[in-house]
Amino acid sequence: MNSIDTSRPPLKIRRVNLDTGRENVVVISRQSKALRPEIFRGFSRVELRRNSRVLLATLLITDDDSLVGPDEIGLSEPAFRRFAEPSGSLATVTPAVPPESLEAVRAKIRGQTLSASEIGAIINDLIHYRYSDMEIAAFLISSASFMTSDELLALTGAMAQAGTQLKWANPIVVDKHCIGGIPGNRTSMVVVPIVAAHGLTIPKTSSRAITSPAGTADTMEVLARVNVGADEMKAIVEACNGCLIWGGHVNLSPADDILISVERPLSLDTREQMVASIMSKKLAAGSTHLLIDLPVGPTAKLTSGIEAMRLRKLFEFVGDRFGISVEVITTDGSQPIGYGIGPVLEAQDVMAVLANDPAAPQDLREKSLRLAAHLLEYDPNLRGGTGYIRARELLDSGAALRQMQKIIDAQGRSDCRTELGTLTFDVMAASDGFVSGIDCLQLNRLARIAGAPLDQGAGIRLFKKIGDRVESGEPLYRVYAFDKSERDLTAAGAKSNTAYTIENATTPRNKTAP
Amino acid sequence: MNSIDTSRPPLKIRRVNLDTGRENVVVISRQSKALRPEIFRGFSRVELRRNSRVLLATLLITDDDSLVGPDEIGLSEPAFRRFAEPSGSLATVTPAVPPESLEAVRAKIRGQTLSASEIGAIINDLIHYRYSDMEIAAFLISSASFMTSDELLALTGAMAQAGTQLKWANPIVVDKHCIGGIPGNRTSMVVVPIVAAHGLTIPKTSSRAITSPAGTADTMEVLARVNVGADEMKAIVEACNGCLIWGGHVNLSPADDILISVERPLSLDTREQMVASIMSKKLAAGSTHLLIDLPVGPTAKLTSGIEAMRLRKLFEFVGDRFGISVEVITTDGSQPIGYGIGPVLEAQDVMAVLANDPAAPQDLREKSLRLAAHLLEYDPNLRGGTGYIRARELLDSGAALRQMQKIIDAQGRSDCRTELGTLTFDVMAASDGFVSGIDCLQLNRLARIAGAPLDQGAGIRLFKKIGDRVESGEPLYRVYAFDKSERDLTAAGAKSNTAYTIENATTPRNKTAP
Known part of the structure; x- marks a missing residue:
């Protein structure tokens, strides 16, 4: 009896120069020898196998032999990279059996709640690129309307375990996070040098702008390299107590990166998914003490204190269950922080504050001091209530500026253009x-x-x-x-x-x- | 001040031989002169304009100039067909503004109910191919968990109005529909000839198999052409009182065709969407009296009488609101009907029943007579309770067989292979x-x-x-x-x-x- 893998002739792998983003896409000829493409319609799913490698991909069909011939299978760039088998080698192609965890997604759509193992299986299939974009959307939307506390915990835990997990020698590892939305709000770039100058460990990873004109990673990149991997990050933090790098290279939550790639085009933004996204990264980063900044204002992400309180409770709940000390503060989100909006302009604000330039934006200085004060209070050796004074001392004395220069040197100078638009x-x-x-x-x-x-x-x-x-x-x-x-x-x-x-x-x- | 349409050089349209199914997909070069592809990631959306034509499409990126050059935009087959502008002509390309109706989808995800005008706008954007597959999935899944009666009515009405709407001279237009799932259940091919032979108007459109081994359209295609458009269909029904054609060519519910193309890969199957799908087509087809067959059995779509009753009530509710007389019956769905499974084998069963062959499957005969009897009772000129006797008379006398031959002749003989697998x-x-x-x-x-x-x-x-x-x-x-x-x-x-x-x-x- 033939097995499904040998019943059809294998196809020759051909690289097709098409960047299809997150999704694996393959192309076969309408005259293909291995499949009957006419039984598929666009965006069907197929399974490629070679040796022990398996790849699920979305199928497109062509009549153009110069693109993909009848005995070939064209792999778009991400599929080619992930399948990692050479051009011209043979792969078997069969209609894909959908990942088993999709049954749980359908159950969630029908209104059932999911177990931790079901959510774990979904996240595992996600990070192995077994879900199509449509299937990811199905999971996100089914969870967007309603998610139990247990589901939120399971999702956070599964996401945290899916990528790199950092371990630190120091028993206290502090971190701060802002939910974003306020232009110019680059407090991390002032807070990290202050806290690191004091001697606490603060391995800060930041995001790049998704829908905003600058993320902290974009702004830091004006001053230093931010594309830093986990090992290099450890060395920098050992040398400087802190860092200011892009989280993307550290791979702390690959599942989150994938979910965001679908949330963004759909403009989905739910509290539970936000909390799972942030907390999974902090868990993976090995943080023990976390300060969360929730700006509230008429055009901020949170427009009322009630909304902020609900979100605060969710962060506290998840933090408690995972043993992270979480403190959440609401801040003024009624207008931008500082004067600049855009990477170079925001970097100028940050450096002016660190250099104690009298023209520096006082709101950025004050907010950063306030956040740094909270973080410094996590130091058991600091007398209670003196965090703010200590933070101001480190800033005014130039210690924070020196620490920032040290971090920049450790990360390496950037080769970005730093002049302003003409x-x-x-x-x-x-x-x-x-x-x-x-x-x-x-x-x-x-x-x-x-x-x-x-x-x-x-x-x-x-x-x-x-x-x-x-x-x-x-x-x-x-x-x-x-x-x-x-x-x-x-x-x-x-x-x-x-x-x-x-x-x-x-x-x-x-x-x-x- | 430049408008967004003229601020970037237009691109030359190039046809790219890629069948991307329902979705519009375009390809640009990473060195494109009109967009900065690096700000897009795979599966971003763009808007093409030329004269008054507008097309929303999903964007892929290439580095291969032989596929798409820097001054070109590659249109995949469906996008090229729908944009309907010649190769080499110039189109402007800008980042797409998502269709406004997506805001209603997001509101639905947040748990709000939608108004009839919001649902109408969604369906209108759908049939103009303004939604990506992910966005369609978002709409389907947000509606899958919960839909109010008013939303169901609005969805049915909007879908019915989105395509061809048939009008008939006869004030009574009968129809039957089975929700499917039972192999060999080809009653329509016996019922339509009986009812048409009696003289009632029964313009039957059927589906092709989606996940099953044969739809009624596939089985009828063994005997006759079924790819018949609306005008030809009218002529056939005028000549024969009935027809047995594929619904796809008549375009009765283009929105449903699009929704199904996304429901299928996700295996979504909700009662409300099923009712909206079926009833929108019957409304558009101009049916006045509709008989719905709900098979119940352990491996049928409905596994209990309670499920069947819930579905029955939904059909009755929608029928009443739109002024269609709906009758719903539950039938034995515990095993296949007839002996054959597959188009030729099922067509053999049907013809044996019509020919009164003693070896014909009696279950197919009996079920068809029962359904035909219900439909014949809609004839005001028939004495109440005599539907079954009249149906049997038309079948036993050969009148139904002669009517079937007439329908086959009117639709045209098929050129299908009719031999069985060797x-x-x-x-x-x-x-x-x-x-x-x-x-x-x-x-x-x-x-x-x-x-x-x-x-x-x-x-x-x-x-x-x-x-x-x-x-x-x-x-x-x-x-x-x-x-x-x-x-x-x-x-x-x-x-x-x-x-x-x-x-x-x-x-x-x-x-x-x-």
């Missing part, structure tokens, strides 16, 4: 009054249209913040771009919505929103 | 006893492995049904295949599970399950 224009106030609101979402949008974070020197520099008095015609902010069409598009966007609300009062109602 | 083997009983169960799912699976419906003459002929006495070594069924490897695979599958349960009793427990 095509600039100012956006002016249309009337006299006081700035009563700044739309963070619109500023993020404008800075991205101007070219950030791809052009590191593109972005926005703010001249006015909430509570500032402005006169008609006075500049509110300056836009920096490199590309004429992007400059023009940003100008058009700013014309339709400047992001600023000016109130015609004689005195400001409040200097900062609650 | 590679055969029998599956034998392993012990003496009575057949107490037949697994419909396993028989469907085996018949598909044997090559059905792609090979019309492949499939299974049953020798034994539930209640039949068998002796060890006696054949239970015969498998027909054309391809050696498929024959072997079917044999392997039948060896691991014959689909038959033999009970070692001296008398059968029951001749047919309830």
Whole structure:
């Protein structure tokens, strides 16, 4: 009796130069000798086997022999890389049996709750690229409407175990995390040098911008290399007590990277998935004490204290179950932090704060000191309540700046362009009054249209913040771009919505929103 | 100020021979002059414009200039067909703004219910190919867990209005529909000739097999052309009172075709989506009286009377709101109907019943008469309660057979191969006893492995049904295949599970399950 693997002739592997992102895609000829493509429609799934390697992939069909011949199977770039067998070698191709864990996804869709082992199997199939994008979407959406506490714990644990797991000599490993959404909010780049200068271990990994004009990793990259792997990271942290690197190279939560690649195009953003994403990375990073920053404001990710409290409870719950000491604080998310938006402009703000430049943005300085103070209090050798004084001392004395230089040297200087965009224009106030609101979402949008974070020197520099008095015609902010069409598009966007609300009062109602 | 459409150079359209199924896919060079592909990752979405045409598509990236050059945009087959602009003409390409109706999908994911206009907008974007497969999955899954009655009505109505809408001169237009899952259940091909011979209008459209070894359209195709469009269909029904064609060419519910293309790979199958799918097609087909057949059995789609009742109520509810007279009956779904499984074998059963062949399967005859009787009762000129007698009269007299020949002539003879597969083997009983169960799912699976419906003459002929006495070594069924490897695979599958349960009793427990 023939087995399914030998019943059809194998096909020759051919590399097809198509970047299909996360998804494995293969191409066969409509005259294929190994399959009957007419029984498949686009986006069917097939299984490739060679020796002990197995790859599940989505199938496209071609009639063009010069692309893929009848005795060949074309592997798109990610599929070719992951299957890791040479061009011209033979692979058997059969219709794919869907991963067994998909049955659990269907059960979740029907309203059942999943066990820890079911969730573990889903995550395991995910990181082995056995799910199609559609199947990932099915899992995400079925979990988006409802997830029990146990499911959240199981998801967090499974995600944490799926990638690299860091171990540290020091019993106290502190970390901070902000849920994002506030332009210019680069506190990590001030907090890490302060905390590291004090002597606590703070191995900080950050993300790159997904929908924003700059992530901490993008901004740090203006000053230093951030594409650092786990081993090098350990060496840097041993030498400097801390680091500021991109999390992507450390592979702390490959499952999260995959889930995000589907959440993003669908604009899915649920509390449970956010908590599982963040906490799984912190677990894998070996953090023992974690401070979480939740900015609240009308155009922040959280718009009310009630929302922030719900999220806080979820973080505390998961932290307690996994034995991480979690502290959650809500902060002012009513406007950008600092003056700059975009990698180079934000790096300038950070360095001005560390250098105690009198023109440095005071809100970035104050917020960073406050966060650093919380982290320093985790040091059992520090007298309770003196965290803030200690943080200010380390900043004012230049110790934090020196520590930052040491970290930059350890990570290696960056070869990024650090000049600002040469095509600039100012956006002016249309009337006299006081700035009563700044739309963070619109500023993020404008800075991205101007070219950030791809052009590191593109972005926005703010001249006015909430509570500032402005006169008609006075500049509110300056836009920096490199590309004429992007400059023009940003100008058009700013014309339709400047992001600023000016109130015609004689005195400001409040200097900062609650 | 430049608008977004003219700020980047347009790209030359190039046809790329890739069948990507339902989804629009385009390919650009990593050195593209019109986009910065590095800011996109695989499966980003872009918008193509030329004159008044707009196409949303999923983006792949290549480094191979021979596939797509820097000043070109490659359109995969479905995208090229739908955009309908010539190769070499210029199109502008911009990052796609997601369809507005996706906001409603996200609201549904968050647990909100949708208004009729929101659902209408989703369906409208769907049929204009503005949703990616992932976005379609998001809509389906968000609706799979929960859908209100109003949402179900809105979905049904929107789907019915999205395609061709048939109008008939006769005020009574009858139709029948079975939810499927039972092998050999080709009652439509007996019922339609009977009802049409009586004089009622019965414009029957059927589906092709999706996961089964034969749909009614596949089986009818053994006898006649079934790829018939709306206009030709009208002519056939005017001439013959009925037809038996494939629904795909009539385009009664393009939205349903798209939704099914995503439901299938995800194996989604919810009551609400089933009802919306069926009822939208019947509404669009102009049916006034509809009989729905719900087979219930251990390996049928419905496994209990309670499930069947819930589904019945949903059909009745939607029928009432749209003014269609809906009658729902539950039938025996414990085993296949007739002897044949696969297009040619099932067509043989149908013709034997119509020809009053004494060897014809009596279960197919009886079930068809029962269904036809219900439909005939819709005729106001027929005395109440005489439907069955009239149906039997039309069948026994040969009037139904003559009507079928007339329909076949009107649709045109088929050019299908009608011989049976030449590679055969029998599956034998392993012990003496009575057949107490037949697994419909396993028989469907085996018949598909044997090559059905792609090979019309492949499939299974049953020798034994539930209640039949068998002796060890006696054949239970015969498998027909054309391809050696498929024959072997079917044999392997039948060896691991014959689909038959033999009970070692001296008398059968029951001749047919309830």
